[in-house]
Amino acid sequence: MAKGITKRSVDYSRWYLDVIAAAQMADYGPVKGCMVIRPTGYAIWEAMQSELDAMFKETGHVNAYFPLLIPESFLQKEAEHVEGFAPECAVVTHGGGKKLEERVVIRPTSETVIWSMYKNWIQSYRDLPLLINQWANVVRWEMRTRLFLRTMEFLWQEGHTAHATYDEAEEETLKILGIYKNFAEEYMAMPVLTGLKTEKERFAGAVKTYAIEAMMQDRRALQAGTSHNLGQNFAKAFDVTFQTENGKLEHVWATSWGVSTRLIGGLIMTHSDDNGLVVPPRLAPVQVAIVPIWRSDDEKTAVLERLHAITADWQGKIRFKLDDRDNYRPGWKFNEWEKQGVPIRLEMGPKDLASEELVMVKRHSGEKERIPQSAVYEKVNEALEQVQQELFERALAHREKNSHYVDSYSELKERLKDEGGFYYVHWNGKRESEDKLQEETKATIRVIPSDQPEENGQCIFTGEASSRRVVVAKAY
Amino acid sequence: MAKGITKRSVDYSRWYLDVIAAAQMADYGPVKGCMVIRPTGYAIWEAMQSELDAMFKETGHVNAYFPLLIPESFLQKEAEHVEGFAPECAVVTHGGGKKLEERVVIRPTSETVIWSMYKNWIQSYRDLPLLINQWANVVRWEMRTRLFLRTMEFLWQEGHTAHATYDEAEEETLKILGIYKNFAEEYMAMPVLTGLKTEKERFAGAVKTYAIEAMMQDRRALQAGTSHNLGQNFAKAFDVTFQTENGKLEHVWATSWGVSTRLIGGLIMTHSDDNGLVVPPRLAPVQVAIVPIWRSDDEKTAVLERLHAITADWQGKIRFKLDDRDNYRPGWKFNEWEKQGVPIRLEMGPKDLASEELVMVKRHSGEKERIPQSAVYEKVNEALEQVQQELFERALAHREKNSHYVDSYSELKERLKDEGGFYYVHWNGKRESEDKLQEETKATIRVIPSDQPEENGQCIFTGEASSRRVVVAKAY
Secondary structure, eight states, X not given: OOTTOOOTTTOHHHHHHHHHHHTTOEEEOSSTTOEEEOHHXXXXXXXXHXXXXXXXXXXXXXXXXXXXXXXXHHHTTSHHHHHHHGGGOEEEEEETTEEEEEEEEEOSSOHHHHHHHHHHHOOBGGGOOEEEEEEEEEEOOOSSOBTTTBOSEEEEEEEEEEESSHHHHHHHHHHHHHHHHHIIIIISOOOOEEEEOOGGGSOTTOSEEEEEEEEOTTSOEEEEEEEEEEETHHHHHTTOEEEOTTSOEEEOEEEEEEEETHHHHHHHHHHOBTTBOOOOGGGOSSSEEEEXXXXXXXHHHHHHXXXXXXXXXXXXXXXXXXXXXXXXXXXXXXXXXXHTTOSEEEEEOHHHHHHTEEEEEETTTOOEEEEEGGGHHHHHHHHHHHHHHHHHHXXXXXXXXXXXXXXXXXXXXXXXXXXXXXXXXXXXXXXXHHHHHHHHHSOEEEXXXXXXXOOOEEOTTTOOEESOEEEEEOBO | OOTTOOOXXXXXXXXXXXXXXXXXXEEEOSSTTOEEEOHXXXXXXXXXXXXXXHHHHHTTOEEOBOOSEEEHHHHTTSXXXXXXXXXXXXXXXXXXXXXXXXXXXXXXXXXXXXXXXXXXXXXXXXXXXXXXXXXXXXXXXXXXXXXXXXXSXXXXXXXXXXXXXXXXXXXXXXXXXXXXXXXXXXXXXXOOEEEEOOGGGSOTTOSEEEEEEEEOTTSOEEEEEEEEEEETHHHHHTTOEEEOTTSOEEEOEEEEEEEETHHHHHHHXXXXXXXXXXXXXXXXXXXXXXXXXXXXXXXXXXXXXXXXXXXXXXXXXSOEEEOOOSSSOHHHHHHHHXXXXXXXXXXXXHHHHXXXXXXXXXXXXXXXEEEXXXXXXXXXXXXXXXXXXXXXXXXXXXXXXXEEEOOOHXXXXXXXXXXXXXXXXXXXXXXXXXXXXXXXXXXXXXXXXTTOOOOOEEOTTTOOEESOEEEEEOBO
């Protein structure tokens, strides 16, 4: 067991916090529930931002920035929205030494302020679609926080688009859901279910909420991103209309969608192990840590010289760190890079000079291999690809193993007690059943899965006819 | 005169806002003094971020993220700091529907929260230097705001570094000042003076504040970036000590430094003209706008085909937009790209197909040129370089023309009334003279310039001996 990291089997929650502490990813700040994202954690966020931002731009979105502060009265313009968010708001009552005439809140999300601006920006069908995203911080007053997963302030991107028809808005909502799934699976190596949320779990103010849901190692679900079709709710609340091609005046159709620093929590809990963090290669700020071994200055010179030669043209191709620090020993360095989740470690000492080989160690499996120095670049690239793939497959196998079809509520309750996991059950849409489920088991309906085939069955709660299964799980 | 843009000679302040509106760069949001940065403006900020971020990383800095919310009591730990910032704070008194036990403020700057964390992160000389930057929003309750130049919330980067000695901190402070100067001149094409601020103008809590100062077209000064040597002030306020190599316990030495979205205001006021925005090529989100001209569908096909062939391998090399929109006429498009400050416009119509030429127009000079289609890529690249250079030289010539040596206070007062400009005057360091200057002329000492030679003279305020000149100007 790595020093300072509790085993998952002993205390999963403690393990999660230990992994974060060991990698120096985050800390709590002085205000309760507020998080400091330290350089190691932030570098992963930067890698995520960079990939997602490119995907948004490729699909025609542009970035902008809307104010942090929103008049409290704005929230009230959309009935469901205020109900969902007002209780979570941080309220500014004083500014510049004076009591404010109107209270303002720190954005918990930006629909209201953005649609108050769209009112001025949208007049005609020519102004549509409007495809805007912003990278920002938001504040939601949470009582029970957990680093990355639920914090009072978090960083996210929030897309807010405006369209001429319901169908276009729905198409956008699904396009983004697809981007989120692709990002989660291809970059984070985190398999996700996609699907619709039930009315109970819907975003406050949305017509439809879609989500990506992942299974963590403790078999709980993590909602990792949401994409909302907002219908005309916000356009009506802020009276945003446009002139159609036929000269009619209609309310605009809207979507909003977001992923946050919560993704980092998902990444940690999908891949990490009892030795600490494991980062998938495509998002790893450092993909390869190279640890030279020497006992004398001559050896140091010779080893470093060889390593410089080997990595001479890696810049811009592989993100690597040659750890030539004098004041730390190789063993300490091995441990350090392991805790930080660096996918590949290379070790080279004086003996390897003669044999013209070096040692490559894979973080996720511990697998060691001697590889020829003449082929390091190829071997490392191959290994990075392979690790990315294996991490995804391992996580997928875990989810498959822990996904079950269950046909009675008593069995579901029993299994949820000790097992965790995803349960595919028939539910015929009644809100009361959903409330009962949550009350009695603390589990919720995570999604009505997109790819689930129609199937005749009986609702496990009411015994009534049901046409398809939904996914039930305990969630973060 | 461009439609909707007031001439500079008529009303400079109005012109500035008109340029922003015409390019759709920014708007005010619903809370007084808060700014919405629209996509055109934000894309320039993204370009600035990307270049600056690379410069910080090249010099060993890493990014992190610290909380938005700071306990009000933290500000009070550094005596000067609280005096400077407390009156400008937005105060959160309620959260989650309840009155808070301790009031928290929205960060006006992050020294206090960061040094409260550094206390835990720094123990030994091995932990130093700590070179951290963050990209964030801050709020300062301003009464008189102006888009980009002074807004209640703004975006910025703030670097916060920790060092083992005063000299290292001073070296860091100057290194960053150099980066800022380089960025302003090489990327923004905005010449800047560098120098030390007087004690009166120093950052609240700093030992030394250095700044870059630019001259706008109305001959006012704009402080465009600051770099502070904080001495041990914050380390003492938060009791941050480290063990030296000799085993002694000492307080840590600190710097902080920042540039903000104010830079966008500086960019606008340095280069733009009565036709709207002018963006220097290195920061232009779109460097080349290509406007095809056609009257029939056949012509359209032929012209677009040729343009696609010409630009086939530009991707990733030149940031260009081929404006093939059907619902707008060429004249409208010319105007549109002009208002957005795109450095180069290319026009090609049916007649140009035969002659195998096209027209290149430079935004900053209006200069038109026919260029052979076979050499567009080379010509455009050359032009982009040349425009970048010319913008800098034009701005530098403007500053030189409006910089004056003045040796009497009465002359200074007279000239400040009608002329504006930078005035190099002898001042022997008395705070009273500085206060009088500001009271009587509204001008301030902008910097004690870094590159100003020693020179014996008489202080223009007191007649006392003075060893060098400082720069006086009215400022934004």
